[in-house]
Amino acid sequence: MATEILMPALSPTMEEGTLAKWLVKEGDTVSSGDIMAEIETDKATMEFEAVDEGTIGKILIAEGTEGVKVNTAIAILLEEGESADDIDTSAKPAESEEPAAKSSPAEKEDKPEAAPAEGKSHPEPKVDTAPDWPEGTTLKKQTVREALRDGMAEEMRRDENVFLMGEEVAEYQGAYKISQGLLDEFGAKRVIDTPITEHGFAGIGVGASWGGLRPIVEFMTWNFAMQAIDQIINSAAKTLYMSGGQMGSPMVFRGPNGAAARVGAQHSQDYAAWYMQIPGLKVAMPYSASDYKGLMKTAIRDPNPVIFLENEILYGRSFDVPEIEDYTVPFGKARIWREGDDVTIVSFGIGMSYALQAADRLAEEGIMAEVIDLRTLRPMDTDSIIKSVMKTNRCVTVEEGWPQGSVGNYISSVIMQEAFDYLDAPVINCTGKDVPMPYAANLEKHALVTTDEVVEAVKKVTYK
Amino acid sequence: MAARKSTSKPASKPNVSADELKSYYKDMLLIRRFEEKAGQLYGMGLIGGFCHLYIGQEAVVVGLEATTKEGDSRITTYRDHGHMLACGMDPNGVMAELTGREDGYSRGKGGSMHMFSKEKRFYGGHGIVGANVPLGAGIAFADKYKGNDHVTFTYFGDGAANQGQVYEAFNMAALWKLPCIFVIENNQYAMGTSQQRSTSSAEIWERGKAFGIPGEAVDGMDVLAVKEAGEKAVAHCRAGKGPYILEIKTYRYRGHSMSDPAKYRTREEVQKMRDERDPIEAVRNLLLTGKHASEEDLKAIDKDIKKVVNDSAEFAKESPEPALEELWTDIYATEVPQEA
Structure with missing residues (x-):
């Protein structure tokens, strides 16, 4: 049966082109791979190859013709035994079906429900207010460092597929002593010193998670993970989606994040806002020791890649940790550290230090702040924020990261969309200054967010 | 361990049965015809975006797949259709993914460059050049951790061979003796830049010497030479001796992608390869x-x-576009994926 040869699309954007030159003439036989014509696209001149075998029965579009639309018949191909006389108007295109519509499905129909609620109705947010541990639980003082190690060790005892890899995690006992004692207990098979090669070992970690293991990949600091961010985002975060749900990356990337002290611009960046943006990742940024432990255990068990943002200054701080067997903290549940009616202060990680200090000082002046620790940024417990703002009508966010595209910016937009009518003042975002971190002690202190700034912001939104 | 040069013999005295030879012929021809059809569907607008055809390189995956056993894994870059067909994935599912339809391997959400089969241990399909090399080493890491004798075939091109992370992976794979075969599919052009213009060494496999990884160059237009070299590499890895490098010299007949005008090489060069070295004609x-x-x-x-x-083309055209709800699925897993 004679078939039509159609004008091909030769680039992702081509809609029409020029049939620059025929390299075959009527009566020529062609076989698969033979070059039949030269076609000029919007980008370049391309060679057009035959797919099927046959004889060129008729050339329908003369060479030199411009503006030939994609999928126009340009020639007729005859199969063995056919002659040009067989050509009639009933010749079917080689592929009879219409090309796929160019518009994406999302444009064709109404957008799926994704946008936050709009309009004036503000349903009461559902908030889980259950305490992290029951009253009367025995508590012990523990540093963040110890709690984090205990969380990892418990999970390594529970599941032999969990292992820790990173620079200096084994024999050195951890650059910040987080993995102290783990090599002794679990051996070199499960506590693995890597070369200084973040991009490479992050990729090996992701591959190992696909191979059925549960890696914990430690970055000596998150600053070094910029070398590995392609593996974190393109390989770990996106594969579940790209594989249609066949395979995900159950693993934890962890390490100290943000400023330590006097280490300069390249070692002092806060990545909270960066990772919070990525669908496919979960992001935890705890403040207290009990949360470090409970969230780390949850992170290791989670079937998704988790970004665990720690803080070097917090490592040595002590908090109450409940003596509960297998203590875990769920993702997406904020903790209210302090209740108050006058203003909501939202923070996470080391930002909580400033938030809580500011709340103490404000209380002395009779301003009662409600202080919310988000604990995880993705998922983010925005319901707890909205519920609190509905009560206080004011909100200040606190973080050490940069101002443009900050976590606070996102929280502000959520409040505007979901609780606009409840606001009595604009939300203020207290952030680090919009500068690389300086080395000089006085400049560094000034570059970070300060308690004074939080106090001042609260006074501004409460018109005090 | 010293690296050594290939001693692969030409295919004049094949050490294979007639049935094996026939199956290589079939497998290679399937890839070629499939790719020609994919090119045609692209021309009709049924396949969009980027589409990288494997035509000319068929002997590489068919020769190496002949050396695998159940439990072995494979991972590659974006020129991945041939690898999927060679490891037994369903042509219908692959073609339907190319057309972005519901019955595609990734339910239309991955496309030509991002396809996976947990069942066949095909770990993609990766669009970031070089990124799949540490990933492949990581899959091999998991096999070593579990103590089985599986190997991972980590394919990448001569272009990817200039990415830094490839050498990070070489270093750790050698250090930890990972059962990983690094397969450099050297088709001589990194997109439009010839090896001569992009790569300091003429023999890329020799870079493994710096890490103590043995390897060899292989004639990639000869499926039997590929198979023979593959058997050596597999035996090395299964014996727990660590990684192995195969630099397989091959040639892609078509452009880098569908929109490649191929101005960086002559028509005669391509034609000569096709006429004199075609791997399918040889078999x-x-x-x-x-x-x-x-x-x-x-x-x-x-x-x-x-x-x-x-x-497969009919199937891929008739399969519906994914439901709109698919936009919002598979972002987070709720359960740990089952191990294949």
Whole structure:
């Protein structure tokens, strides 16, 4: 049966082109791979190859013709035994079906429900207010460092597929002593010193998670993970989606994040806002020791890649940790550290230090702040924020990261969309200054967010 | 351990049965016809975006797949259709993914460059050049951790061979003796830049020497030479001796992607390869001259394959576009994925 040869699309954007030159003439036989014509696209001149075998029965579009639309018949191909006389108007295109519509499905129909609620109705947010541990639980003082190690060790005892890899995690006992004692207990098979090669070992970690293991990949600091961010985002975060749900990356990337002290611009960046943006990742940024432990255990068990943002200054701080067997903290549940009616202060990680200090000082002046620790940024417990703002009508966010595209910016937009009518003042975002971190002690202190700034912001939104 | 040069013999005395030879012929022809059809569907606007065809390189994956056993893994870059067909993935599912439809391997959410089969241990399909090399080493890491004797075939091109993370992976794979075969599919052009213009060394596999990884160069237009070299590499890895490098010299007939005008090489260069070194023609000649198959036998094979490919195109056109709800699924897993 004679078939039509159609004008091909030769680039992702081509809609029409020029049939620059025929390299075959009527009566020529062609076989698969033979070059039949030269076609000029919007980008370049391309060679057009035959797919099927046959004889060129008729050339329908003369060479030199411009503006030939994609999928126009340009020639007729005859199969063995056919002659040009067989050509009639009933010749079917080689592929009879219409090309796929160019518009994406999302444009064709109404957008799926994704946008936050709009309009004036503000349903009461559902908030889980259950305490992290029951009253009367025995508590012990523990540093963040110890709690984090205990969380990892418990999970390594529970599941032999969990292992820790990173620079200096084994024999050195951890650059910040987080993995102290783990090599002794679990051996070199499960506590693995890597070369200084973040991009490479992050990729090996992701591959190992696909191979059925549960890696914990430690970055000596998150600053070094910029070398590995392609593996974190393109390989770990996106594969579940790209594989249609066949395979995900159950693993934890962890390490100290943000400023330590006097280490300069390249070692002092806060990545909270960066990772919070990525669908496919979960992001935890705890403040207290009990949360470090409970969230780390949850992170290791989670079937998704988790970004665990720690803080070097917090490592040595002590908090109450409940003596509960297998203590875990769920993702997406904020903790209210302090209740108050006058203003909501939202923070996470080391930002909580400033938030809580500011709340103490404000209380002395009779301003009662409600202080919310988000604990995880993705998922983010925005319901707890909205519920609190509905009560206080004011909100200040606190973080050490940069101002443009900050976590606070996102929280502000959520409040505007979901609780606009409840606001009595604009939300203020207290952030680090919009500068690389300086080395000089006085400049560094000034570059970070300060308690004074939080106090001042609260006074501004409460018109005090 | 010293690296050594290939001693692969030409395919004149094949150490394979007639049936094996026939199956290589079929597998290579399936890839070629499938890719030609994909090119045609792209021309009709049924396949969009980027589409990188494997035509000319068929002997690489077919020769290496002949050395695998159940439990082995493979991972590659974006020129991945051939690898999927060679490891037994369903042509219908692959073609339907190319057309972005519900019955595609990734339910239309991955496309040409991002396809996976947990069942066949095909770990993608990766669009970031070089990124799949540490990933492949990581899959091998998991096998070593579990103490089995599986190997991972980590394919990448001569272009990817200039990415830094490739050497990070070489270092750790050698250090930890990971059962990983690094397969450099050297088709001589990194997109439009020839090896000569992009790569300091003429023999890329020799870079493994710096890490103590043995390797060799292989004639990638000869499926039997590829298989023989692959067997050596597999034996090395299964014995727990660590990684192995195969630099397989091959040639891609088509452009880098569908929109490549191929101004960086001459038509004569391509034609010469096709006329003199075509891997499918070579096996066809072996079958005919050795009287393992008649012209009619081969014609019947061609016909069968044409049907499989045409059916896959029909399937891929008839499969519906994914439901809109698919936009919001598979972002987070709720359970730990089952190990294949």
